[in-house]
Amino acid sequence: MQATAAAVTRAEFRDAMARLGAAVHIVTTDGPAGRAGFTASAVCSVSDEPPTLLVCLNRSASVYPTFQANGVLCVNVLAPDHQALSTLFGGKTPMDERFAAAQWHRLETGAPRLHDAVVSFDCRVQRHSAMGTHDVLFCEVVALSMGEAAQGLIYFDRRYHALGPAL
Numbered sequence: 001m002q003a004t005a006a007a008v009t010r011a012e013f014r015d016a017m018a019r020l021g022a023a024v025h026i027v028t029t030d031g032p033a034g035r036a037g038f039t040a041s042a043v044c045s046v047s048d049e050p051p052t053l054l055v056c057l058n059r060s061a062s063v064y065p066t067f068q069a070n071g072v073l074c075v076n077v078l079a080p081d082h083q084a085l086s087t088l089f090g091g092k093t094p095m096d097e098r099f100a101a102a103q104w105h106r107l108e109t110g111a112p113r114l115h116d117a118v119v120s121f122d123c124r125v126q127r128h129s130a131m132g133t134h135d136v137l138f139c140e141v142v143a144l145s146m147g148e149a150a151q152g153l154i155y156f157d158r159r160y161h162a163l164g165p166a167l
């Protein structure tokens with residue numbers, strides 16, 4: 001099936017995007033506006049000088065005002081064991097219940113770092129830009145924490161898949 005740009009519906013776009021596999025993250029914040037976190041697949045490297053990544057956040061998400069006000073966040077890259085945690089942070093669960101399901105620490109900014117994340121990027125949001133339903137947050141990485149295992153959790157075809165070295 002082929003569709004031209006003008007004729008691409010939301011449903012067609014989502015069906016197509018479901019075939020673009022992506023790593024899964026829990027993005028957190030803490031500060032004057034309180035603590036919040038959500039599951040995100042729309043995360044990408046932008047520049048290594050200054051070290052910068054981007055996160056796309058839906059402006060209709062309940063967490064949006066908290067991220068907007070705090071201006072800091074931590075991108076926690078998930079491992080295969082974190083499937084249930086990803087589901088918890090990707091639904092409508094109250095914030096305290098989300099955070100009660102795992103252990104958290106802090107790096108520089110105070111945004112929660114997941115203790116067994118594959119890697120965590122602690123960031124200050126330098127800029128944000130609205131596009132359609134989402135804000136693109138440009139985040140400068142001010143501290144890093146590398147986990148022990150280099151294994152990944154991928155979201156592809158609306159399901160989770162474990163990623164690790166071939167045996």
Ligand SMILES: NC(=O)c1ccc[n+]([C@@H]2O[C@H](COP(=O)([O-])OP(=O)(O)OC[C@H]3O[C@@H](n4cnc5c(N)ncnc54)[C@H](O)[C@@H]3O)[C@@H](O)[C@H]2O)c1
Nearest residue numbers: 013014015017018020041042056058090133134155158159
């Ligand atoms: N970028 C996002 O905001 C994003 C990404 C993945 C999932 N989700 C949300 O998670 C839930 C389950 O998603 P699913 O993948 O099982 O099925 P789905 O059919 O809702 O989404 C399929 C794919 O489309 C993209 N997508 C979904 N919603 C989007 C949005 N609002 N803006 C931009 N891209 C979007 C993602 O790549 C997603 O994996 C949905 O509520 C969805 O909105 C949002």
Ligand SMILES: Cc1cc2c(cc1C)N(C[C@H](O)[C@H](O)[C@H](O)COP(=O)(O)O)c1[nH]c(=O)[nH]c(=O)c1N2
Nearest residue numbers: 038039040041042056057058061062063089090091
């Ligand atoms: C696998 C997967 C991937 C994503 C999401 C979900 C799931 C299951 N969600 C949706 C987001 O996590 C969800 O809306 C949050 O729970 C926010 O909910 P509240 O509105 O704050 O309760 C999501 N939302 C967003 O704004 N950007 C993203 O990149 C993603 N990616």
